[in-house]
Each structure stands twice: as structure tokens, then as C-alpha cells.
Amino acid sequence: MSSARLSTSSLLLAALSAKGSAVADSLGEPFRMMRLRAGRPGPFHPASPAYHIGDKDKGQDLLSGKFTYGGQSVDVGLQGDPWTITVPSTRYAAWLHSFEWMNDLLAVGPKAKGKVEEKAAALRARSLVDNWITHYGVWNHFNWEPEILTSRLWHWLIHWTPVLSSDGAGPKAAQRRGSVMRQMKYLRRQYKSIPPSVLRLQAAAVLTLGGARLTEKSEGYFARGLDWLDDEIDAQILPDGGHISRSPEDTLNCLDILLSLDTCLADRGVEGSRTLSRAIDRMVPMVAFFLHSDGRLGSFNGGGPSDAANIRTILDAAPGEARPFAYCPHTQYQRLAAGESVLLIDTGETPPRPFDLNAHLAPLAFELSTDLGRLVVNCGWNDAQPPGWRRPMRSSAAHSTLSLGAESPGELLPKGWKTRIAGEAVLENAGPTKGTRKEQEGGMWLESNHQGYLSRTGLGHRRRLFMSTDGVDIRGEDSLYVPLGRSPQSREERPFEIRFHFHPDVRVSLSQDQASALLVQRGQAGWRFRTDGGPLRLEDSVYLAEGVKPVRCQQLVIPGRALSDNDGEGRTNRVRWSFRKLESRRRDG
Known part of the structure; x- marks a missing residue:
């Protein structure tokens, strides 16, 4: 897979086209919507999915009138609705009108024979849908945008039987059916303007x-x-x-x-x-x-x-x-699993545009978990986090991998008018990558490399991993090397750092000689980390894969200075490290 650089001319053409389209839409859409008749569809066919997902605790809050997302909250009480009040942010409003929260609301209460019983949650869902239709059922420039519209229709249609259809032939049920048809007609008309994405599939x-x-x-x-x-x-x-x-x-x-x-x-x-x-x-x-x-x-x-x-x-x-299997050749990840340990490593490169808008520039980053949960992590991301953290979390420094200087392999499109048109795309590919794997009697071996730094420094990054058959001995080696057949770009030294970010549940204690560290998971199990590089540094880090705000955690950093004309086997360009599990400190009973 490759990612071509975005040209200024193509972006300018896209800008002019988008601007003209936006002006036309803003002028013409209300009039077109007036002509978009929903008709009077009869009762819909009953059909339910084989399963329902949702968070009951969040559902209880919704049932009481508390709508919370991304650390922002609105409380409308037991009988109120959030459709005519001021909400905290545009992002919050998008979540609200998408009805993503409907899964959580309908997770409240008992279930019988696979069908949601007639209960308070279903009544509340119908009331919120009906009031939304009253205020926004004709058209609205914001909450009829394809992303919000698609999610809303999806959750209404999935939960139609029996939650939204239970009024039978009554006027409210007919009004809901008419609103669904109107929104479906609009979505069908807008479908081809949706960029290729999960949204378009949905x-x-x-x-x-x-x-x-x-x-x-x-x-x-x-x-x-x-x-x-x-x-x-x-x-x-x-x-x-x-x-x-x-x-x-x-x-x-x-x-x-x-x-x-x-x-x-x-x-x-x-x-x-x-x-x-x-x-x-x-x-x-x-x-x-x-x-x-x-x-x-x-x-x-x-x-x-x-x-x-x-x-x-x-x-x-x-x-x-x-x-699960061990290797996915097209999605390009490797999985090492033994005993109670699981290691996942990204051995791929940047996905093709336009599927690169959330891609991270961190090939060969890995995560490690045990029976007590996450041990080594990437800083991660989820959409409830503050948006200002998004770009920094895509850098190699936010991952458990090697960073050469202050740069990441590959490059994001610089912030500005280009990103306003093309989105947060990748300007330069973080690859290519390669990997080979061996499984022997003593354990699993993996060797992988990427060339995301090659064009700028002349160096490739190679990472070798080993996991023992019982999962308690994990070893790694990182090296920077000049690939065969290429000439060094210079003879200067290049600073690098190998980072290991740890989950907030892990406590790290650095040894006095700065060559090892003790890792304790949830106060129960200990691991010893060692390296022949360094000296090791213990630094603060943040974890954003969960929750609504960054959580402080710790990271170990191995610094070094690599020669630009080395084959990766010398001490300047090669660092070895290991995780070894200590005797369990868990207390029974």
C-alpha cells in the first residue's frame, strides 16, 4: 500500500468545488427538502437483530435525564428532552442527534425471549424520538448531515421492533414511519457524496x-x-x-x-x-x-x-x-500469545487515502497484556477525548516503538487550509514494512523492519521479538541500519529514543544503575525490565485509549545515538531489552 503526496493543485480544485457545492447546498437545500415528500408508509415489517449491546449504568443515567458525553453533561430531568436547550459543544450536539446513546438506554431493564420488554426505557426512547421529530423532522442543516443522519437512522431502524413500533397503527407510530422515510430519501440522495469510509458502509x-x-x-x-x-x-x-x-x-x-x-x-x-x-x-x-x-x-x-x-x-x-490466528497478511499485524501473555505488534504501513485520516505514524509499535490486564500500551485514542490531543497521539513518540530524533516515520499533512479540505491525511507514508516469523520448540521469533525514516536519514529500523512458550520471558532488539545496496547519507550521529508506555495500573520503579526497572501490575504481579542500552529514563506519559480525558501514566525511555553508516550490529545502533515475569505476589482469598 502506498500514500501519494497531496498536490497543491488538486487541493485547490477540491477547495473550489467544495466551496461551490457548499454555497449551492446552503441556498437550495431547504427548498429541495420542502419538495421531499415522505408519503404515508404502512406498518414496517418486524425484525430484530440477534443481540443488543449497551451499557446499563449509562442507560440508567439517560433514563433519569442525564446525557453525558466527552466529559460534558446535560440534565433534562425525568420528563424533559434535550432538543430545545443549549448544549455544551458542537461535538456534544453531534453525539446527541446521532442517537448513539440509544443502545445504552435500551440496555436498562430485563429482557425476555430476546425481546425488550415494555418498560420505562422503551417509553423514554419513543418520547425522545417523537420530540426530535417535532422539532427537526422536516430538515436541519446540522443534524441532517450524513454522519449524524446515518447513525440516527441506524439506531432507529435496529430498535424499531418492538421499541419504536409498539404504538401499532397509532398516529405517533405513523409519524415515526413517515420521518424514517423522509430521512431515508434524503440519505439515498446524499449517499454518493459520502467519502469512502465506515460511514459510507453504514x-x-x-x-x-x-x-x-x-x-x-x-x-x-x-x-x-x-x-x-x-x-x-x-x-x-x-x-x-x-x-x-x-x-x-x-x-x-x-x-x-x-x-x-x-x-x-x-x-x-x-x-x-x-x-x-x-x-x-x-x-x-x-x-x-x-x-x-x-x-x-x-x-x-x-x-x-x-x-x-x-x-x-x-x-x-x-x-x-x-x-484468533497468528498473523494477518493484509491488515499487517502480528500476534504472539503464550501462557497468559498476549503481544500485538503493528507490522504495517499507512493505509491508502482516504482511509488514512486516523492512521498513526508508528510502525512496529507493540502492546503487551497479561492475565491482570494491560502492561505495555500505546498512548491510544478514543473520540471522547479532547480534540486538541488528536495529532500528538498519532506520532511515534506516543507509541511503544523507536523514534529517530524528534520525527515520526512518515509525515502528516500540515495544519491549515489543506487539512480543512483533505482532512487530517497522511502526507508521506510510514513504510514500507516487512516481517518474518518462526515458531520453534522454545518459543516464537519475529523479525520486522520498516523504512519510514529512509528517505530523510538513510536508515531503516529493525525490531526483533521473542516470546517463550510459557509467556513469561519476552525479549526484544531494536537496531538502526543502512539497508543492503544503499549508501550512507552521512556519517553523523543521529539521536533516537525507544519508548515503552505503561498502562495507568502499572507502577514502575527504576533501579539505581538505570539499567533495569521493576514493573508491578495492580499491586499483584511483578515483571523485571532490563536493557543493555541507556541509561534508562523514567518519565511521565498519558493514556487516552479510554475515558474522556488523558490519564497520567509512566514510560521508560532508552536513549541512544546511532551512526548513519552502520549495519545495525554495533553497540551504537543496536539496543536489546527484555521483560521477565517475577514470582507472583498475588494473595489468594
Whole structure:
């Protein structure tokens, strides 16, 4: 995969086109929407997905009227709604109008025979939907944007049976059906303007599901939506089951969308497509591949760990067995797992545009977990965090890998008018990469390298890893070298740093000789870290993969100065390190 540099001329043309389109839309959209008749669709076909996910604790807050996202909160009370009051931010408003919170609200209360009972949560959901339609059902320039519209329609349609359809033939139910049809017509008209992305895949799934629910003529929604969905699956889901963005979270979200749709269609008695079912079959073991010992995802390329219970619910509902494999050749990650240890390492490069908008510049970064949870991590990211942290978290220094000088391999598009048009794209690819793997009686060996620094420094980065068969002995070696067949660019020394970020649950104590450190997980299990480089430094770090604000944690840093004309075998250019588990300090009982 390669990522071409964005040219100024192409961006300028895009800017003029976008500006003209925006002006036309702002002038013409209200008039076009007035002509967009929803019709009077009859009752929708009943159909439910095979599973529901959500957080009951968050749902209880929603039921009491407290809407919280990204550290911001609005309390409307037991009977109020948030549609006509001032909200804290644009980002909060987008979340609110997307109805993403509906999964949490409907997780409250008992379930019987796979159907949500008539309860307070369902009544509250219907009230919030009805009041939204009253205020915004015709059109609104903000909350009818494709990203918000797609999410809202998805959550309404997934929960239609029996939550939103339980008024039968009453006027409220008819009003909801009319609103869904109006929004579906608008989404279908806007579909081709949505850039290739998870959003576009979900929009196709929305139109497919909406068409399947119609009891009268579908106006081609189902057939057209399924064709579009097949196209997006072919473009976005790689042969090994990963998403083309190389984000574990995107892979999980796509599996959730496709599996929910497939099980809804099965319940409706409608057959999907072979492309859809085969994609699900590929994605299930891929999601399992990305799971750490705590049952949650690795934090790579803009995705967080996600909720373990939700992941397990999705995998349990999927066909076949969620059995992880060791290497994904297309998504380009490696997994070393033995005993109670799991190590995930990114052995890939920048995904192609436009799927690079959340890509991180950190090839060969790794995470390590044990039975007590995360040990070594990347700083990570999730969308509830403050946006100002986003770009720094994409750098190599925010990952457990080697950084050459103050630079990352590859380069992000500089902030300014170009990013306002093209988004936070990658300007220069962080690769190419290669990797080989061996499994022997004593353990697993992995050797990988990338050339993301080659054009600027003439040096490649190689990382070798070993994990013993019991998972208690993990060794690594990082080296900077001039690739065979290339001449050194200079003879100067280049400073580098190898970073190991630790989860907030880990406490690190540096030895007096600064050659080793004691790592303690949750006050129970200890690991000894050693290196022949250094001297080691213990520094502060931050963790953003979970929560709504950065959490302080610690990192070990091995500094060095590499020669620019070295083969990577000399002491200046090679650093060895290891993690070895100590006798458990866990107390029983």
C-alpha cells in the first residue's frame, strides 16, 4: 500500500468545488427538502437483530435525564428532552442527534425471549424520538448531515421492533414511519457524496435495512442498498477480515454493522448477499485476533479498547468460532500469545487515502497484556477525548516503538487550509514494512523492519521479538541500519529514543544503575525490565485509549545515538531489552 503526496493543485480544485457545492447546498437545500415528500408508509415489517449491546449504568443515567458525553453533561430531568436547550459543544450536539446513546438506554431493564420488554426505557426512547421529530423532522442543516443522519437512522431502524413500533397503527407510530422515510430519501440522495469510509458502509447498510422493513413498494431501497453495501465490503474489508484503515475498532464496528443487518434480514425472512455473509465469516476471527488478555481490543490507528462485554456479545452472536490466528497478511499485524501473555505488534504501513485520516505514524509499535490486564500500551485514542490531543497521539513518540530524533516515520499533512479540505491525511507514508516469523520448540521469533525514516536519514529500523512458550520471558532488539545496496547519507550521529508506555495500573520503579526497572501490575504481579542500552529514563506519559480525558501514566525511555553508516550490529545502533515475569505476589482469598 502506498500514500501519494497531496498536490497543491488538486487541493485547490477540491477547495473550489467544495466551496461551490457548499454555497449551492446552503441556498437550495431547504427548498429541495420542502419538495421531499415522505408519503404515508404502512406498518414496517418486524425484525430484530440477534443481540443488543449497551451499557446499563449509562442507560440508567439517560433514563433519569442525564446525557453525558466527552466529559460534558446535560440534565433534562425525568420528563424533559434535550432538543430545545443549549448544549455544551458542537461535538456534544453531534453525539446527541446521532442517537448513539440509544443502545445504552435500551440496555436498562430485563429482557425476555430476546425481546425488550415494555418498560420505562422503551417509553423514554419513543418520547425522545417523537420530540426530535417535532422539532427537526422536516430538515436541519446540522443534524441532517450524513454522519449524524446515518447513525440516527441506524439506531432507529435496529430498535424499531418492538421499541419504536409498539404504538401499532397509532398516529405517533405513523409519524415515526413517515420521518424514517423522509430521512431515508434524503440519505439515498446524499449517499454518493459520502467519502469512502465506515460511514459510507453504514449508510448502505441503513438503506438496505430500511428497504427490508418496508411492507409496501420499497422504491428500490433494499436492492440498491445491498448493491452499494456489497461494493463497500469489497472496497473496505480485506481478504483476512480486517478493515482497510487498519484500525481494530473500525474492524469491530464494521462487524457489528454487518452482523446486526444480517441477523435482522434473517429474522425478516429476507436473504442478504454472499458478499455480506462471507465478510462476516472473515471478520469474526480478525476481531478475535485483536483481543488482549482482558478481552478488549488493542489500541492502534485511532481506535480504543471498546467494551469487553459488548465484544463478547457480538462474537457470541456470530456464526462459527472466534478463534484468533497468528498473523494477518493484509491488515499487517502480528500476534504472539503464550501462557497468559498476549503481544500485538503493528507490522504495517499507512493505509491508502482516504482511509488514512486516523492512521498513526508508528510502525512496529507493540502492546503487551497479561492475565491482570494491560502492561505495555500505546498512548491510544478514543473520540471522547479532547480534540486538541488528536495529532500528538498519532506520532511515534506516543507509541511503544523507536523514534529517530524528534520525527515520526512518515509525515502528516500540515495544519491549515489543506487539512480543512483533505482532512487530517497522511502526507508521506510510514513504510514500507516487512516481517518474518518462526515458531520453534522454545518459543516464537519475529523479525520486522520498516523504512519510514529512509528517505530523510538513510536508515531503516529493525525490531526483533521473542516470546517463550510459557509467556513469561519476552525479549526484544531494536537496531538502526543502512539497508543492503544503499549508501550512507552521512556519517553523523543521529539521536533516537525507544519508548515503552505503561498502562495507568502499572507502577514502575527504576533501579539505581538505570539499567533495569521493576514493573508491578495492580499491586499483584511483578515483571523485571532490563536493557543493555541507556541509561534508562523514567518519565511521565498519558493514556487516552479510554475515558474522556488523558490519564497520567509512566514510560521508560532508552536513549541512544546511532551512526548513519552502520549495519545495525554495533553497540551504537543496536539496543536489546527484555521483560521477565517475577514470582507472583498475588494473595489468594
